[in-house]
Amino acid sequence: MRSAASRLFSSKDPFDTEKTDSLFVDAIRENVTFHRKNCPAYREMLAARNFTPDLLTDPDSLAKLPCLPTLLFKRHHLFSISEEKLPVRATSSGTGGQYSRIGLDWKSLFLGSKMVLRMAQWRELLSLRPTQYFILGYEPHKGNEMAVTKTALGSTFFAPAIRRHYALRWKDGQYAADLESILAQLQKAARGIFPVRFMGFPSYTYFLLKTMQERGIRCILPRHSRIMLGGGWKAHIAQQVDKQVLYDLIEKVLGVKQSHVVEFFGAVEHPILWTDCPAHHFHVPVYARVLIRDVQTLEPVPHGQPGLVNLLTPMIRACPLTSILTDDIGILHDGPCSCGIRSPWLELCGRTGLQDIRTCAAGAAELLKGAVS
Amino acid sequence: MILANGIVHPAEAQAAILAELPRKLCETLAAGAPDPEAVIHVLDAMGRRILNGDFDTWITVPELRAQLAQAGRSLERDVLQRKLETELGGMPDRPSNGLSPAVRRMPLGVLLHIAAGNMDALPAWSVIEGLLAGNINLLKLPQADSGLTIAFFRELISMEPKLRDFIYVFDTPSTDLEGMQMLADCADGIAVWGGDAAVSALRRMAKPGCRLIEWGHKLGFCYLSGDPPEEVLRDLAVHIISTRQLLCSSCQVIYLDTDSTAKITAFARRFLPVLEKAADRFPVRELRAKAELTLRRYTAELEQAMGTATSQCFLPGRGCSITVCADNALELSPMYGSVLVKALPQDQIIPVLREKKGYLQTAGLWCPDELREKLTERLLRSGVCRVLPPGRMSEAFPGEAHDGSYALAQYSRITNIL
Numbered sequence: 001m002r003s004a005a006s007r008l009f010s011s012k013d014p015f016d017t018e019k020t021d022s023l024f025v026d027a028i029r030e031n032v033t034f035h036r037k038n039c040p041a042y043r044e045m046l047a048a049r050n051f052t053p054d055l056l057t058d059p060d061s062l063a064k065l066p067c068l069p070t071l072l073f074k075r076h077h078l079f080s081i082s083e084e085k086l087p088v089r090a091t092s093s094g095t096g097g098q099y100s101r102i103g104l105d106w107k108s109l110f111l112g113s114k115m116v117l118r119m120a121q122w123r124e125l126l127s128l129r130p131t132q133y134f135i136l137g138y139e140p141h142k143g144n145e146m147a148v149t150k151t152a153l154g155s156t157f158f159a160p161a162i163r164r165h166y167a168l169r170w171k172d173g174q175y176a177a178d179l180e181s182i183l184a185q186l187q188k189a190a191r192g193i194f195p196v197r198f199m200g201f202p203s204y205t206y207f208l209l210k211t212m213q214e215r216g217i218r219c220i221l222p223r224h225s226r227i228m229l230g231g232g233w234k235a236h237i238a239q240q241v242d243k244q245v246l247y248d249l250i251e252k253v254l255g256v257k258q259s260h261v262v263e264f265f266g267a268v269e270h271p272i273l274w275t276d277c278p279a280h281h282f283h284v285p286v287y288a289r290v291l292i293r294d295v296q297t298l299e300p301v302p303h304g305q306p307g308l309v310n311l312l313t314p315m316i317r318a319c320p321l322t323s324i325l326t327d328d329i330g331i332l333h334d335g336p337c338s339c340g341i342r343s344p345w346l347e348l349c350g351r352t353g354l355q356d357i358r359t360c361a362a363g364a365a366e367l368l369k370g371a372v373s
Numbered sequence: 374m375i376l377a378n379g380i381v382h383p384a385e386a387q388a389a390i391l392a393e394l395p396r397k398l399c400e401t402l403a404a405g406a407p408d409p410e411a412v413i414h415v416l417d418a419m420g421r422r423i424l425n426g427d428f429d430t431w432i433t434v435p436e437l438r439a440q441l442a443q444a445g446r447s448l449e450r451d452v453l454q455r456k457l458e459t460e461l462g463g464m465p466d467r468p469s470n471g472l473s474p475a476v477r478r479m480p481l482g483v484l485l486h487i488a489a490g491n492m493d494a495l496p497a498w499s500v501i502e503g504l505l506a507g508n509i510n511l512l513k514l515p516q517a518d519s520g521l522t523i524a525f526f527r528e529l530i531s532m533e534p535k536l537r538d539f540i541y542v543f544d545t546p547s548t549d550l551e552g553m554q555m556l557a558d559c560a561d562g563i564a565v566w567g568g569d570a571a572v573s574a575l576r577r578m579a580k581p582g583c584r585l586i587e588w589g590h591k592l593g594f595c596y597l598s599g600d601p602p603e604e605v606l607r608d609l610a611v612h613i614i615s616t617r618q619l620l621c622s623s624c625q626v627i628y629l630d631t632d633s634t635a636k637i638t639a640f641a642r643r644f645l646p647v648l649e650k651a652a653d654r655f656p657v658r659e660l661r662a663k664a665e666l667t668l669r670r671y672t673a674e675l676e677q678a679m680g681t682a683t684s685q686c687f688l689p690g691r692g693c694s695i696t697v698c699a700d701n702a703l704e705l706s707p708m709y710g711s712v713l714v715k716a717l718p719q720d721q722i723i724p725v726l727r728e729k730k731g732y733l734q735t736a737g738l739w740c741p742d743e744l745r746e747k748l749t750e751r752l753l754r755s756g757v758c759r760v761l762p763p764g765r766m767s768e769a770f771p772g773e774a775h776d777g778s779y780a781l782a783q784y785s786r787i788t789n790i791l
Binding site for chain 2: 044045047048049069071075076214298325329350352
């Protein structure tokens with residue numbers, strides 16, 4: 001009989017979470033049983049928290065499964081299949097100096113490609129029209145194992161690529177930004193008949209478009225062009241770009257409608273292709289579930305309340321990534337949404353902690369004393 | 374919003390204002406610096422109005438009103454005069470006797486302030502210092518500014534219109550490199566507040582010859598030698614918890630004068646209940662900070678279960694934590710009551726601290742009396758600028774220097790006339 005995970009990833013409707021709830025629980029139990037058997041450290045952690053897979057009986061019981069913080073994967077290499085046997089290895093981009101190292105096995109890759117195709121089809125990204133790609137991110141090369149690079153490359157297979165233009169090119173042993181040549185090529189592509197697709201960090205996209213706007217460059221892209229955003233909103237620039245500002249800028253400078261802007265989200269520790277709906281909400285797909293946990297007790301909180309984001313998926317066999325506790329604060333909102341999808345949607349509200357120290361001066365300290373009481 | 378010539382303009386006016394700015398600055402320079410007495414007078418009046426509650430409606434959060442009162446008190450005439458005397462009093466200022474040239478302190482000229490985004494009153498304070506030294510001030514606001522800074526200066530200018538040409542406030546986003554560069558090109562000096570990224574970015578923008586005054590982020594620490602009494606630990610705990618370890622002067626690492634891991638672990642176990650008691654008094658309310666503490670505690674619990682020995686020993690506490698580390702590097706703690714404990718024998722102080730020489734500022738010191746002079750000297754020689762009792766690390770004093778220098782002197786130059 002086919003595994004529960006395989007059946008789950010074959011779902012026709014990628015957002016029918018209600019109908020797939022019990023299948024999801026079965027798939028998680030299957031996945032946890034596998035990791036428990038093959039990853040001794042994971043087994044120890046489950047045992048320490050008195051957890052056995054038979055406790056997973058219904059959707060509510062998912063909260064009982066111990067979730068593993070992403071920090072843990074940054075400090076330890078946890079694998080359930082030996083690393084040499086894995087076709088894909090990836091690292092996170094390493095904001096803050098530490099990065100996670102995980103892998104994907106053949107079975108997970110197979111499930112993953114089904115998911116990616118389903119999502120791309122649903123968001124009307126699959127096309128046979130030859131396309132010019134502009135990747136506002138890193139050009140792949142041998143030493144680069146960052147997941148964002150792989151995702152960006154992956155996204156250029158939804159439609160046949162005529163050419164891939166990279167904003168960060170590998171030259172003489174290091175990455176260098178090449179804004180001018182990107183601009184020249186973009187202007188050329190805009191005059192052509194083939195659609196153009198952007199893929200990159202929202203902050204880079206914003207920066208490029210802002211530069212174009214300041215220089216008075218408008219490039220109305222050919223029909224069927226798409227803007228794809230991915231990799232997070234804050235990781236690469238201190239400043240936070242407001243989503244609506246970016247959508248307006250895209251329409252103004254490139255002539256691409258807001259509904260043709262697609263955003264992806266995922267993490268190296270949770271390699272699910274979260275895809276936003278035309279109303280730009282991240283609905284929970286059948287492949288994953290989300291629990292929002294209280295920031296102090298780690299107990300699940302009701303929808304609508306902020307807490308730590310816990311992401312679950314039965315997709316991966318290489319590493320025990322079944323239930324991941326991220327350092328994001330998020331809120332799970334109940335549908336319905338104007339796009340028609342009924343599953344709840346996840347809003348990310350930023351990271352935990354404070355990344356930087358506050359500055360202070362002798363004089364200022366006096367001014368500001370009491371600020372913290 | 375932009376404040377220029379005493380008027381609040383919309384952000385769209387920026388290009389026009391920047392185009393006019395160089396000419397305007399020359400006119401103001403030609404007219405002479407503001408009278409220091411007039412500056413003190415209006416700041417004092419402003420301070421009294423703040424204490425009087427005239428601006429309480431600006432601030433809706435009651436806790437922040439206490440902060441405003443603090444600000445009011447630091448604008449008092451006495452405080453400002455003492456600041457001028459301490460910071461500029463030592464600068465030579467004498468007329469020519471016919472043979473040797475006259476020496477005169479002058480303002481730097483045009484001062485650009487790049488303010489940090491995390492403390493409400495800081496941008497205004499930086500400009501006040503620039504004004505006291507007689508400069509024309511261009512302030513680039515942090516993104517997070519609530520609009521309070523512009524409201525403050527608009528009010529100040531309405532009370533003393535002569536200051537109109539000495540205060541410009543821009544809310545140019547940091548991504549507007551062209552606008553930032555135009556501001557930098559106008560400046561004789563740039564005072565930059567903020568982390569390494571902000572300081573490095575400004576270093577690239579400043580033309581050669583433009584004086585850079587860096588008020589970068591610093592790392593505070595505490596050095597304990599011998600066996601500190603209970604009340605010292607209690608004061609240190611209150612300092613750590615009440616400043617949330619967010620200030621440059623806050624204690625990030627507690628160093629013990631030993632090379633024994635057993636001793637630092639024993640200290641951590643002794644200190645944890647003291648820290649917990651302080652955390653009970655000043656509980657963390659910020660969601661993000663609570664989440665961070667929970668994540669660290671939970672991760673440590675799982676690591677323990679995994680049975681993997683890490684180089685660190687994590688002691689979770691109620692609303693706080695202590696990490697006993699195997700290394701001795703000075704580093705930023707996870708903050709919010711998460712202090713690091715490390716071993717550092719006294720003969721290692723200089724080599725270890727020199728590794729972080731650009732980040733040194735405050736050291737809390739407790740040691741037996743006979744060692745005090747020697748250890749103070751050693752800390753100062755490694756680059757530390759303030760040596761204080763552990764519980765008083767963030768305290769401010771009248772006449773105190775900032776990161777080893779006087780701001781007003783930094784914002785001045787010495788001229789010779791013969």
